[in-house]
Amino acid sequence: MAQVSMTVNGKAVSGEVEGRTLLVQFLRDQLRLTGTHVGCDTGQCGACVVHVDGEAVKACNMFAGEADGAEVTTIEGMANADGSLGTIQQAFQDHHGLQCGFCTPGMVMSAAALLKDNPNPSEAEIREYLEGNICRCTGYHNIVKAIQAASDAQ
């Protein structure tokens, strides 16, 4: 077991982890931040995407120990300070960009990373960027619309 410390959603946290403990397990099981989801075991689905030091990362593809000292943002850290939905979250609600909600945290985190790098993406660029996030409910149609709307709103 080893001690890890990191900042998650602006709050300093630490815990004991095994070498094999994944970042997503540390977030979900120890910090009880269950908004980050596990939808596969091959790094394909993207339900676990979080931001580590500002970059979108699949939290199932990273050991908790590797995030020692990092700044981590999860879906729980994406709302506005007053608790209202952030711009991207609001666009997902306005444009029905989610149905069952399971892939949604990863989608929102990926969308945020995309818009940071490319504030005005084309539809094709959005679709290509989302290659690593699988949604089974929406057919992506309204996710793309939501991200375009968030881009316009920003």
Place this chain on the structure above:
Amino acid sequence: MPKDSGIGASSKRREDVRFLTGKGKYTDDMNVEGQAHCYILRSDVAHGTLDSVDTSAAADMPGVRGILTGEDFVEVGGLPCGWQVTDRFGEPMQEPKHPVIAHGKVRHVGDPIAVVVADTLAEARDAAEAIDVSITELSAVVDMAAALADGATKVHDDLTNNLCYDWGFVEENKDAVDEAIKGAHHVTTLELVNNRLVANPMEPRVAIGDYDASTNDHTLYTTSQNPHVIRLLMGAFVLGIPEHKLRVVAPDVGGGFGSKIYHYAEEAIVTVASKQFGCPVKWTSSRSEAFMSDAQGRDHVTKIELAMDENGKFLALRTDTMANMGAYLSTFSTCVPTWLHGTLMAGNYTTPLIYCNVKAVFTNTVPVDAYRGAGRPEATFQLERVIDMAAREMGIDPIELRMRNFVQPDQFPYQTPVAVVYDTGNYQGTMAKLLEVVDRDGFAARKAASAANGKLRGFGVASYIEACGIAPSSLVGALGARAGLYESATVRVNATGSISVMTGSHSHGQGHETTFAQVVSDMLGIEENAVEIVHGDTAKIPFGMGTYGSRSLAVGGSAMVKATEKIIKKATKIAAHLMEAAEVDVEFKDGQFSVAGTDKSVAWGEVCLAAYVPHNYPLEEIEPGLEESAFYDPANFTYPAGAYACEVEVDPDTGKVEICSFAAADDFGNVINPMIVEGQVHGGLAQGLGQALLENTVYDENGQLLTGSFMDYAMPRADDLPSFEVDHSSLTPCTHNPLGVKGCGEAGAIGSPPALVNAVIDALADKGVVHIDMPLSPSRVWAAMNQAG
């Protein structure tokens, strides 16, 4: 002018806020105090005798609380099949026991062999590696035709052979169909495969068993589309737990698409383990486990023959299908290729004679059951493909050929030759709407432009009909269903006028919490936010049959409407008393009771308060309180229908298909929330196009699952799909339910595969290609182009 609330409004979904902030509560997000975890050791061979399972070394591993094997379940029931099909000769289907944990034999890769319960999942998994399993591998039965051959290895030693049933429908029509085909001007014949799929909702299945020894109460938290059905099946048929001692909770569920209807072994495993080891026990499926333990979908091999006269009028239809059941009969597996498939073979057309033969086959593969559409996509695909092929052979435009054979608007109610009666529809109308949306006239120019770029362009259409709003209980009972398929709802008016609606329907992405509230608030003339929808917990909801077969609004919503009507009736009595008026003179509108022709009125809230504070109340006539329940059993199925168009470009050098555009014109009857309905269509289209273009479940000759992860099974990604054009304005309201609704959940997955394949075949027609089996991967398309002609 679009409405901003109530029926017909695109109200934003209230459930989104918790999902968008990471506060959704899915089963895996739940942790019960003191819980242990379990890991299931599964068979890595498809067929073999289970000679021994030695758990002694594993039992001593760190953290292990106990281990279960097939021996522990010998005395309990098998996982039940909910539908008994009677074969052509009047005999019941062959129905093997489906043990909770394999005993004596393993019959598919993924069959559970042992369950380790330990303090942590990692410890359970470590200990499972120390279990010594001895299996003598037997030859596996994978191919359906080989499974039916004389002398084939049997999946179940105690059955006569691998044939579950040989079903004919309508058996009395068989000779007449044969005659009509023999004498017809032209017969088009097509042999095709409807590829096996994995539903893959993004949330893998999870189950937590929690037994309270002090009260003898069991609680099961599970990822289910129908918690009451699980309570009934597991309680009554498997473990013998009475319903009042078993609570089943299905909290937020991350998609289902059919795969979370069924009662699965893991639910019984955690329930037994919790009692046996004295702690709550949690099982969380990995995606790899899901591929070998969630029921799979489709997997039909079909020959279809369509007979026509010289004008292309359909005279008769004959189909011959082998349907894969997998190794065991999953809950609704047996009704999918029969009553959800044969009854839809008339499609949107007036074909007078139809005969459908289905042989259901056991193989050493994962069980197969309903997946979005369930039988209806299989029916639609073969029909819409053979019609397109017939149009080409007859030299008739494919849309014109459909138009000539559509049931006409004045023919409703229309009695098909395959038992069902379509109550209403307008197939010309949806086709005309589709042609408004797509620019078919401009296709020639677009094809020429593609050709100039070295690409082959194709245009394809398909019509579909489906039977939804499942289902009239007396009808399905006569056909072999071992359940009633009604729905229930309780509407509880609270003392201050807000409403709690308890519904047996279950939302796992469909947005019931929003849509159902729109209906009730509209009926009562109160704010949507004053209505709360409660679902997914057998302790809170009187009864329910759950969500599948596009039934929630048509059946569950109708129960809710009936209960709300009872509320209005009772509230009217109370209002009449308060206003000292005769009940017949009281009108209820926009949340206000008034006496016609006077200025007397009382508000909704005053009446509700009076019901709970009955100081001035007609106690001799009615009881205090304002809560009503209703059960609704539909009089008929509902029949959503539509027409879809797809345009593709094929790269002749690589065989890659690109979807240029996709348009859907649907008739869902009345629509409560257009935004949600359109979202359902988008999702269905993605799954149907995924089937047509990308997805395939492949076993090798030894029964090894080759497509066992997202690395190998091609899920549709954002850049595989276009944006969609969807329209549901050409509608005919359902005639037999109070909302006039038909259901929209499955349509996209039903209508889109043939539209896409028809478009690709259109693109390749000049190359002599007449058919390619799904998925239309680049290698298959390239091979077809280069082998044809």
